[in-house]
Amino acid sequence: MKCKKVHTRLLSFYEGTLPQGEMEQVKRHLDQCETCRQLYHQILASWKMAGEERIPYQPFFYTRVRQRMANQSRPAGSRVRHLARTAIQPALFFVVLGLGITIGIQLGKGIGSQQTAQVENQQNEYLEAYAENQFWNGFQLESLEQELFFADTTSLTRSLNKQEDSHE
Amino acid sequence: MRDEQIIQGIRNGEEAAFKELVDKYQELVINVCNRFLHNKDDALDVSQDVFIKAYHSIDRFRGQSRISTWLYRIAVNESLNYLRDRKRKNIFSSLDVLFSNPGSDPLEKVEDNDDIAPAKMERQEQKDLLYRAIESLPKKQRVALTLNKLEELPYKEVAEIMDITVSETGVLINRAKKALQKKMVAELKKN
Ligand SMILES: [Zn+2]
Numbered sequence: 474m475k476c477k478k479v480h481t482r483l484l485s486f487y488e489g490t491l492p493q494g495e496m497e498q499v500k501r502h503l504d505q506c507e508t509c510r511q512l513y514h515q516i517l518a519s520w521k522m523a524g525e526e527r528i529p530y531q532p533f534f535y536t537r538v539r540q541r542m543a544n545q546s547r548p549a550g551s552r553v554r555h556l557a558r559t560a561i562q563p564a565l566f567f568v569v570l571g572l573g574i575t576i577g578i579q580l581g582k583g584i585g586s587q588q589t590a591q592v593e594n595q596q597n598e599y600l601e602a603y604a605e606n607q608f609w610n611g612f613q614l615e616s617l618e619q620e621l622f623f624a625d626t627t628s629l630t631r632s633l634n635k636q637e638d639s640h641e
Numbered sequence: 642m643r644d645e646q647i648i649q650g651i652r653n654g655e656e657a658a659f660k661e662l663v664d665k666y667q668e669l670v671i672n673v674c675n676r677f678l679h680n681k682d683d684a685l686d687v688s689q690d691v692f693i694k695a696y697h698s699i700d701r702f703r704g705q706s707r708i709s710t711w712l713y714r715i716a717v718n719e720s721l722n723y724l725r726d727r728k729r730k731n732i733f734s735s736l737d738v739l740f741s742n743p744g745s746d747p748l749e750k751v752e753d754n755d756d757i758a759p760a761k762m763e764r765q766e767q768k769d770l771l772y773r774a775i776e777s778l779p780k781k782q783r784v785a786l787t788l789n790k791l792e793e794l795p796y797k798e799v800a801e802i803m804d805i806t807v808s809e810t811g812v813l814i815n816r817a818k819k820a821l822q823k824k825m826v827a828e829l830k831k832n
Contacts, residue, residue: 480826481819516825519771522764524791528671528681535663538689545693 474498476509483513484520644708651699662708663692669709670716676787677720679772687723691716706801713794713802717784774824781805782817789814 474495479502485491486499503510642650642661650658670691675684694715695702702711775783781803788799789810800810 481822483822484818512826512829515767515770515829516822519767519825520790522768523771524793526675526768528668528675528684530668531671531685534667534671534685534688535660537685538663538692541689542693542696 474502476502476506479503479506479509480512483516486513487517487520645704648699648702648704648708651696659696662695666709666712667692670712673713673716673788673792674720676791677717677724679768683723687719688716691719694719710798710801713788713798714804717788717802721780721784770825770828771821774821774828777824778817778820782813782820785810785813786817786821790818 479499482491482495482499486496486503489496491499503513642658647658647662647665651662667688671684671688674687674691675681678684678687691712695712698715702708775787778786784803785799788794788802789796794802796807796810796814799814800807803810805813
């Protein structure tokens with residue numbers, strides 16, 4: 474049997490599940506081929522180690538499950554905040570923008586001077602640019618904040634769990 | 642408490658029944674999660690969600706399969722979801738490192754871990770070799786192999802958990818084993 478063929482039969486050889494003839498062929502090859510023999514031992518070593526790994530009974534596990542359930546059942550506050558950030562904030566910007574423009578137009582009509590109209594146009598442009606920026610930033614900030622917030626809470630629960638572990 | 646009593650108890654809103662479920666099956670759930678996540682803290686974290694999910698979907702448990710099979714299924718799904726989300730988050734955090742610390746190489750920090758005993762490193766390397774190989778498998782092969790070879794569940798139970806036939810399970814496991822060995826041999830030869 475060639476090395477390459479042996480390589481795909483190492484685990485089955487270890488388990489003894491190959492057909493009788495192949496079992497013997499692999500054994501003969503491993504007796505003769507140093508490279509394959511080493512590979513066999515290395516693969517077997519990692520295989521056994523992964524199987525052995527076991528986490529024992531965790532005494533405070535139920536308490537933690539209960540705690541998390543309690544935390545999950547009152548996310549109302551954060552939902553309102555989320556809504557505020559995603560919907561109400563941008564909406565407010567449009568309202569402010571609209572108001573600015575209307576007031577600007579009314580003022581322009583009232584005074585009628587070219588100079589003030591110019592200034593007021595500039596103001597509108599500025600206001601528009603500002604609102605637009607704020608609007609987009611609002612969205613970008615929002616997802617960034619969410620990422621950060623999420624990362625924070627998970628690392629926080631992890632470190633809390635770790636602390637608990639060390640008390641156990 | 643027998644399993645049917647536990648289920649009925651939880652349906653009736655009995656706290657003691659849910660506690661019994663968690664206490665009886667926490668080792669099973671935590672360990673199967675750890676088989677996929679290879680990290681104790683993550684495994685404990687995801688296991689909590691597994692039980693919360695089980696609690697909320699208790700009415701969907703029909704009692705045709707065993708509780709353990711049902712919990713295994715939830716645990717596998719939650720673990721795979723967790724891995725998927727972590728992969729996504731890692732993309733963000735690696736971008737974060739790149740942009741916030743343009744002068745420093747994130748790999749530098751990893752390399753000055755010399756004080757770990759060489760024997761221990763070797764053990765970890767051997768484990769990592771297998772984990773990397775398993776993670777490179779297609780999802781179904783990975784699940785079937787992990788449940789059968791590492792959790793030592795018979796084909797029949799793996800099939801039930803994965804909702805496939807026993808012969809499909811056999812095919813998946815054989816393919817997984819072959820691919821796994823190829824991958825490990827290739828990695829070992831590289832060194
Ligand atoms: Zn050989």
